[in-house]
Amino acid sequence: MVEPLPITRRRFLSSHKSLVTVFWIAAFASLFIWQSRGRGGGGGGASLYRVNGSLSSVFWWTATTTTTSSDAGEFPRLRPVSFNLTDFGAVGDGVTVNTEAFERAVYAISKLSKKGGGQLNVPPGRWLTAPFNLTSFMTLFLAEDAEILAVQDETLWPLLPPLPSYGYGREHYGPRYGSFIHGQNLKDVVVTGNNGSINGQGVYWWKKYRSKLLNHTRGPLVQIMWSSDVVFANITLRDSPFWTLHPYDCKNVTITNMTILAPVFEAPNTDGIDPDSCEDMLIENSYISVGDDGIAIKSGWDQYGTNYGRPSKNILIRNLIIRSMVSAGISIGSEMSGGVSNITVENILIWSSRRGVRIKTAPGRGGYVRDITFRNVTLDELRVGIVVKTDYNEHPDGGFNPQAFPVLENINYTGIYGQGVRVPVRMQGSKEIPVKNVTFRDMSVGITYKKKHIFQCAYVQGRVIGTIFPAPCENLDRYDEQEQLVKQSDSQNATDIDYEI
């Protein structure tokens, strides 16, 4: 699903790597210091918790004496009833397998739905477990230095039926491995904490996948299906076996203040977030650095996606920093057969990545991608900035309809900035899948090579408004800042795509 990095780019990266690394370490160190200050660490105190339905008090203190604060302790009360994972016999030594403790805790919370639900507190420690399911009206709270670790043994991962809108597991026919933390048909689920983490220990899976030792599609780290009112906040997700956070056919999902990490190379398919046939979603204030797409909005694959017929729509994505060395910062597709519409992407920095923002599809997908706005997007040190690709020919099986051409229209790029981009725009429509009604306004992207054809188009209809840099392709109409037509294009279907640059 990804192309290898060309030699020239590798050279460029290795020569600039240390500088870039130093810069980002400095940036994140200051962010970290700022965050720990914000959290405060009082000189000591006491707080009350509800453990196993009864009140008990827990004393705590910290060695820091610099500030005093009203910090309520490790675990704030977010539900009427809370449990401590250790109440269920869990041991956080990184060796004991705690699956039963998690299952018992979730079971206890599942009995509280009429009382406002329950909270499961995960104290500091390394809590190894096999996959487990969440329940409705549940808050999972991870303390600072709490880490939920996935067992490295696929025989302990349940097999689930394929997703109906994909027909098969994405990598193999038949069933697929479930996700590490899973939920389906739920309402009101919150996964949050004080920057604790969920670690999929994915390296085990990546190696087996590359050596072709797996008989089923790998599972995501977290997958929530057919659910509503879902919140992910304030924690780190790390080293997923496959896609990291996969909300599937959900409504009203908020993802905020998250850190999502996987190695930028050799962590195949570790997308950050995959909103899939979801509506009413907010993704914001997060840092994502992974081994595939940072975010990939999807809605099913060819005939299976068309039959399932559930679009992704009304999604707002803002204030993110994303890095994707082998794929793209933000993608729409390529599985988009249920349709994708009304997506806003704003205030985004994509750095040291292969591609910036991408829409990808193919004949056979059907569906549409429409009413998409990219606003205030900064592209730093990228190979290709803005991409539209209409020949992404991966199909589930031979049963797709080759005449099912997706519609791509009403795509608005306003405020596109950055530097060090080799090919700022590559929009490759085709006779069957033309790209219609595209608008570029306020664009200024510094380029690495003074080549001529770096704003590449084929079968693109639309306009540029005002001055934009680099000079746009001839396919687009020119308007001045006052939106008066300056020159109408007579070559919308001209083709100037060069993959050699």
Ligand SMILES: *[C@@H]1O[C@H](CO)[C@@H](O)[C@H](O)[C@H]1NC(C)=O
């Ligand atoms: C709560 O405590 C009671 C009595 O100590 C015990 O029987 C019960 O199993 C506990 N519940 C949980 C969920 O640990």
Ligand SMILES: *[C@@H]1O[C@H](CO)[C@@H](O)[C@H](O)[C@H]1NC(C)=O
């Ligand atoms: C949870 O249990 C652990 C181990 O028993 C204990 O150290 C910790 O203080 C407990 N936390 C709360 C909030 O009860």
Ligand SMILES: *[C@@H]1O[C@H](CO)[C@@H](O)[C@H](O)[C@H]1NC(C)=O
């Ligand atoms: C989670 O729920 C799904 C669907 O009900 C079920 O198939 C699966 O076995 C459950 N997973 C675990 C680990 O219990």
Ligand SMILES: *[C@@H]1O[C@H](CO)[C@@H](O)[C@H](O)[C@H]1NC(C)=O
């Ligand atoms: C983000 O989460 C961290 C803990 O992970 C917390 O300290 C910080 O206050 C949160 N920031 C915001 C803006 O919520």
Ligand SMILES: *[C@@H]1O[C@H](CO)[C@@H](O)[C@H](O)[C@H]1NC(C)=O
């Ligand atoms: C995959 O299938 C083969 C043949 O059926 C079997 O020998 C092997 O153990 C399976 N591997 C896994 C990881 O399930």
Ligand SMILES: *[C@@H]1O[C@H](CO)[C@@H](O)[C@H](O)[C@H]1NC(C)=O
């Ligand atoms: C969306 O979910 C949040 C969190 O559960 C909830 O507070 C909010 O009321 C929900 N919004 C709608 C429109 O249901």
Ligand SMILES: *[C@@H]1O[C@H](CO)[C@@H](O)[C@H](O)[C@H]1NC(C)=O
């Ligand atoms: C995330 O952390 C911030 C700062 O501590 C807090 O205000 C917010 O309520 C937290 N969000 C969730 C969903 O727990």
Ligand SMILES: *[C@@H]1O[C@H](CO)[C@@H](O)[C@H](O)[C@H]1NC(C)=O
């Ligand atoms: C488009 O999505 C936004 C959320 O980003 C939502 O507020 C708005 O109502 C949606 N517009 C339509 C026409 O549904």
Ligand SMILES: *[C@@H]1O[C@H](CO)[C@@H](O)[C@H](O)[C@H]1NC(C)=O
């Ligand atoms: C544009 O996005 C950047 C982050 O990339 C942010 O710092 C800046 O405040 C945004 N500008 C506006 C006008 O929102």
Ligand SMILES: *[C@@H]1O[C@H](CO)[C@@H](O)[C@H](O)[C@H]1NC(C)=O
């Ligand atoms: C073109 O797209 C813009 C959004 O970018 C939309 O407002 C406008 O209505 C579209 N025009 C047509 C003719 O569909």
Ligand SMILES: *[C@@H]1O[C@H](CO)[C@@H](O)[C@H](O)[C@H]1NC(C)=O
């Ligand atoms: C594109 O988005 C910008 C910023 O939101 C807006 O000002 C402009 O009207 C939009 N253009 C079209 C054609 O919808």
Ligand SMILES: *[C@@H]1O[C@H](CO)[C@@H](O)[C@H](O)[C@H]1NC(C)=O
């Ligand atoms: C460009 O191609 C589309 C079909 O892909 C066609 O509808 C349109 O008329 C063509 N435009 C020009 C100017 O030839």
